[in-house]
């Protein structure tokens with residue numbers, strides 16, 4: 001049995017290592033490619049060991065961008081992406097937590113109608129309503145603005161449902177105790193509901209940040225000037241140029257930089273997420 | 283501190299369920315009143331109406347001289363202890379105690395003083411900075427009481443505060459609640475379905491049944507003179523034996539046996555006999571009850587003998603050392619004979 005188990009252990013690890021290698025290899029290639037000069041790719045073979053042009057590649061991309069494919073400097077696109085991802089995640093969380101609060105804790109006329117209206121929007125993801133949404137945004141003069149980039153993506157129901165579920169698990173007596181303790185609805189929201197939802201907010205923030213960061217189709221439609229390009233859009237444009245070899249070293253430098261913020265968010269929020277899980281109990 | 287008056291208070295839920303029927307009750311200042319009754323009899327509903335957590339369908343609730351029907355819970359000057367404690371999980375014990383005071387704008391040093399005092403009374407000073415999660419059930423219970431005490435309210439409302447504790451701790455906390463109430467002298471209303479808790483805690487107890495008051499009285503009054511078969515069966519453990527019997531000629535007759543029932547009118551009755559009031563007498567004594575023994579439960583201090591008298595099941599308490607045969611010859615004092623109307627279950631005489 002012991003022998004057998006050791007073999008199984010080995011096998012399990014082998015499978016795991018292969019899996020990780022399989023996932024990590026493209027990332028490695030991107031990292032390596034971003035350290036080479038333009039000419040190293042002409043052979044048609046992708047180098048597997050680091051090159052010498054790391055600093056040149058990254059500084060060129062940060063400060064000048066890739067004029068040949070109409071991409072502005074990276075810091076601008078990174079900034080745009082950051083604004084977009086943050087607005088979407090914060091906006092979505094703010095709106096949905098408030099609407100869930102209203103639906104769960106208040107008895108108002110039309111409560112069920114409101115609930116179902118929100119529910120219906122679940123069936124209409126951005127891609128489905130993209131043309132009418134584009135028309136609305138265009139007619140409101142929001143093309144090429146941050147508002148145009150983010151507002152249509154903020155409206156959604158998924159997060160509302162998540163928070164509704166969270167609130168329903170909080171015992172009713174807690175609300176009653178707060179009422180007796182002289183906390184009005186808003187005080188209850190700030191002092192009790194919000195702290196108790198901390199872990200869920202953290203988890204949702206991670207998901208929504210990555211969702212916002214990775215948006216491609218919508219920014220492609222509503223931005224025409226380079227001022228509002230996001231990083232994902234930029235990468236696509238750089239890789240798509242006609243009549244020319246894509247400049248892989250620059251593109252990969254962009255790709256590597258584009259990966260950094262989501263990774264940071266995951267790492268940072270994961271700690272808060274776990275800490276929150278340990279600390280609170282409903 | 284204040285008296286609480288209920289004037290034909292009733293509650294009908296939105297679904298049409300009438301949980302409480304027009305209840306009249308006056309609770310004196312400083313009194314410890316216990317609401318007791320089986321599950322679903324409307325105890326919680328009544329308490330929650332007094333707290334302001336449930337709207338009042340009819341009648342009026344007065345705290346002091348003020349009708350509070352339309353007053354927010356926070357403004358009623360009451361504090362409530364919940365069955366599951368309802369402590370704020372993300373706040374430390376200290377913050378839990380202070381929260382209600384902070385919301386009322388009590389000055390910081392006054393809050394600190396009151397929290398320290400409550401902590402001393404309840405002996406929770408050792409874990410003021412812990413979260414509720416890091417406390418045992420009994421400690422949480424104390425914190426929940428502390429949250430009520432610091433408010434220095436006109437009345438405490440308890441909704442089955444001990445039912446989540448184990449039996450031993452329940453007895454201990456019961457004693458502490460009783461002492462605490464005596465010491466603070468705050469009007470208290472306490473809901474429980476445990477008749478022992480009700481008997482031991484109450485100055486007066488109110489037995490509820492189906493949203494109506496069955497009887498109000500001191501624990502001894504209710505024990506000695508239950509107003510109905512419902513109360514008789516509910517208060518006292520083991521429960522009172524209730525037997526179908528008939529009165530004729532000043533005696534209540536049950537098969538061949540009969541017990542004195544001076545002054546009772548002839549007719550069908552329900553005879554109530556507490557297990558602890560049944561005494562053995564010499565075999566062949568006149569009118570004695572003959573009990574066929576089925577089985578015996580040893581309780582340590584006494585033993586409970588289960589069996590039948592004239593085909594109806596009966597329990598009687600006997601000393602441990604007694605030697606029992608297959609039949610017991612039993613009798614009871616005239617004072618221990620309870621008679622109830624056979625149809626309505628109301629007490630006779």
Ligand SMILES: Nc1ncnc2c1ncn2[C@@H]1O[C@H](COP(=O)(O)OP(=O)(O)OP(=O)(O)O)[C@@H](O)[C@H]1O
Pocket residue numbers: 295296297299300301319320321322323324325326327328475
């Ligand atoms: N929100 C509600 N809507 C409709 N009916 C209700 C509601 N809350 C309670 N009831 C009904 O009112 C009656 C009394 O309920 P209540 O909670 O006061 O009982 P209780 O005496 O506290 O019982 P327990 O000992 O089980 O806590 C029950 O029949 C219950 O089903």
Ligand SMILES: [Mg+2]
Pocket residue numbers: 325326327
């Ligand atoms: Mg109840």
